[in-house]
Amino acid sequence: MADINRFTRAGATRARAVVHGGRVYTVATSPVKSASMEVQTRAALEQLDLHLAEAGSHKSRLLTVTVYITDMACKPDMNRAWDAWVDIGNPPQRACIGAMLEGDDLIELVAVAAVLED
Amino acid sequence: MADINRFTRAGATRARAVVHGGRVYTVATSPVKSASMEVQTRAALEQLDLHLAEAGSHKSRLLTVTVYITDMACKPDMNRAWDAWVDIGNPPQRACIGAMLEGDDLIELVAVAAVLED
Amino acid sequence: MADINRFTRAGATRARAVVHGGRVYTVATSPVKSASMEVQTRAALEQLDLHLAEAGSHKSRLLTVTVYITDMACKPDMNRAWDAWVDIGNPPQRACIGAMLEGDDLIELVAVAAVLED
Numbered sequence: 001m002a003d004i005n006r007f008t009r010a011g012a013t014r015a016r017a018v019v020h021g022g023r024v025y026t027v028a029t030s031p032v033k034s035a036s037m038e039v040q041t042r043a044a045l046e047q048l049d050l051h052l053a054e055a056g057s058h059k060s061r062l063l064t065v066t067v068y069i070t071d072m073a074c075k076p077d078m079n080r081a082w083d084a085w086v087d088i089g090n091p092p093q094r095a096c097i098g099a100m101l102e103g104d105d106l107i108e109l110v111a112v113a114a115v116l117e118d
Numbered sequence: 119m120a121d122i123n124r125f126t127r128a129g130a131t132r133a134r135a136v137v138h139g140g141r142v143y144t145v146a147t148s149p150v151k152s153a154s155m156e157v158q159t160r161a162a163l164e165q166l167d168l169h170l171a172e173a174g175s176h177k178s179r180l181l182t183v184t185v186y187i188t189d190m191a192c193k194p195d196m197n198r199a200w201d202a203w204v205d206i207g208n209p210p211q212r213a214c215i216g217a218m219l220e221g222d223d224l225i226e227l228v229a230v231a232a233v234l235e236d
Numbered sequence: 237m238a239d240i241n242r243f244t245r246a247g248a249t250r251a252r253a254v255v256h257g258g259r260v261y262t263v264a265t266s267p268v269k270s271a272s273m274e275v276q277t278r279a280a281l282e283q284l285d286l287h288l289a290e291a292g293s294h295k296s297r298l299l300t301v302t303v304y305i306t307d308m309a310c311k312p313d314m315n316r317a318w319d320a321w322v323d324i325g326n327p328p329q330r331a332c333i334g335a336m337l338e339g340d341d342l343i344e345l346v347a348v349a350a351v352l353e354d
Contacts, residue, residue, distance in 0.1 A: 004297065004350060006326065013315075013322045014330035018299045020350050021258060022139060025300035025329045061122065063136045064143035066228065068333055072218045079131075086131045090124065093143045094132040095228045097186055098218025100308045100334025110302065110331045114122060114138050140257060179240065181254045182261035184346065190336045197249075204249045208242065211261045212250040213346045215304055216336025232240060232256050 007054055017055040023063070024055040024113050033104035037074035040106045041081035048109050057113040059085070062092035065111045072098040078107060125172055135173040141181070142173040142231050151222035155192035158224045159199035166227050175231040177203070180210035183229045190216040196225060243290055253291040259299070260291040260349050269340035273310035276342045277317035284345050293349040295321070298328035304344045308334040314343060 008015035017026040028047035030040035052058055069078055075096060082094075092111070101108050126133035135144040146169055148161035170176055187196055193214060200212075210229070219226050244251035253262040264283035266276035288294055305314055311332060318330075328347070337344050 003353065004299070004326070008327055011324070012327060013319045013324065014327045016329065018329045020299050025348070027329050027331045063122070063138050064228075064230075068331075072220060075220060083131045088129070088131065090122070091126055091130060091132045093134065093136045093145055095145045095186075095226060096220065097215075097226070097333075102308055102311060102332065108331060108333070110300075112143070112300075117121065181240070181256050182346075182348075190338055193338060201249045206247070206249065208240070209244055209248060209250045211252065211254045211263055213263045213304075213344060214338065215333075215344070230261070235239065 005055070007051070017051045019055050019115060022115055024052065024057045024115055026051040026055065026111050026113070028109045028111075029105050030107060037069065037071070037077040037106050038081050041078045042085070044107050044109050045081060045085045048111060052113055056115045058116060060087040060090040061114045061116060062090070063112045063114060064093045065109055067094060067096045068099045068101060068108045068110070069096065070099070070101050070106050074106070123173070125169070135169045137173050137233060140233055142170065142175045142233055144169040144173065144229050144231070146227045146229075147223050148225060155187065155189070155195040155224050156199050159196045160203070162225050162227050163199060163203045166229060170231055174233045176234060178205040178208040179232045179234060180208070181230045181232060182211045183227055185212060185214045186217045186219060186226045186228070187214065188217070188219050188224050192224070241291070243287070253287045255291050255351060258351050260288065260293045260351055262287040262291065262347050262349070264345045264347075265341050266343060273305065273307070273313040273342050274317050277314045278321070280343050280345050281317060281321045284347060288349055292351045294352060296323040296326040297350045297352060298326070299348045299350060300329045301345055301347045303330060303332045304335045304337060304346070305332065306335070306337050306342050310342070
């Protein structure tokens with residue numbers, strides 16, 4: 001059995017999630033290209049939930065998340081969505097970095113989580 | 119016993135360090151919001167030392183560090199503090215990225231380290 | 237035997253690759269400071285290949301890659317080089333982030349890969 005499990009579309013040149021050695025590496029953006037940071041953050045976090053579930057993990061198992069946002073002035077809006085979403089008993093280490101993203105993306109999440117235990 | 123160990127304040131929505139599977143994920147900024155990149159770097163590295171110690175690791179066990187700085191023109195100042203601090207026999211892989219950070223932060227460090235062996 | 241294997245020049249304050257627990261952490265930029273994003277991406281990916289080989293891994297074992305580029309308008313050029321290079325049966329999770337880089341660098345790659353199995 002392969003020791004690396006990749007979640008990807010046929011023919012794609014990148015994967016939305018990769019599992020190896022008990023950890024999942026994943027990325028998420030908002031499918032909704034709203035002009036609101038809070039709306040995009042909520043949608044990106046829902047996307048992250050889907051990727052984690054598909055790969056056998058859950059937000060309660062997150063280890064580290066890097067949050068890239070295009071406008072640091074909107075960090076409070078991102079935080080509001082994050083604080084409502086996070087598993088308060090199991091918060092990951094997080095860094096929030098201001099960067100340029102593609103097209104109308106306002107936020108991109110890059111995460112590492114432990115897979116669920118048997 | 120939980121397989122994930124989180125170092126965080128009560129009620130916080132993120133952790134300063136998370137340990138899983140022999141590795142610690144951590145982040146550090148400078149508690150001193152000095153206008154000097156070198157001063158902030160020194161203080162952020164001291165903060166990183168504290169987080170690593172608390173989580174059962176040490177700078178000699180660092181695997182990878184991403185250094186985000188707000189002004190690439192100040193990279194030599196960051197490097198000066200880094201070079202004085204790093205365990206010269208055990209340097210991590212490092213990337214230095216120019217990005218926007220919160221408030222008066224000039225530098226943010228995101229690191230993965232191996233925990234100390236028994 | 238040390239449980240961390242560092243690939244670095246004597247006296248250097250950072251490593252080009254670090255291996256621990258079956259994974260390699262590495263970074264690559266283009267040795268050629270061309271003004272073309274596609275040319276720099278090709279050269280940075282070749283550099284990544286070298287670092288992975290040296291550390292006992294291969295692009296088919298990549299787990300996650302963060303691609304930092306200085307101009308998001310050039311992302312299609314980066315993608316062209318990436319798509320030609322990637323192991324299509326084994327794509328990693330990838331994030332592409334717009335950021336400032338040093339000097340004439342247009343691209344920097346930060347990657348984690350599984351080492352080759354015995």
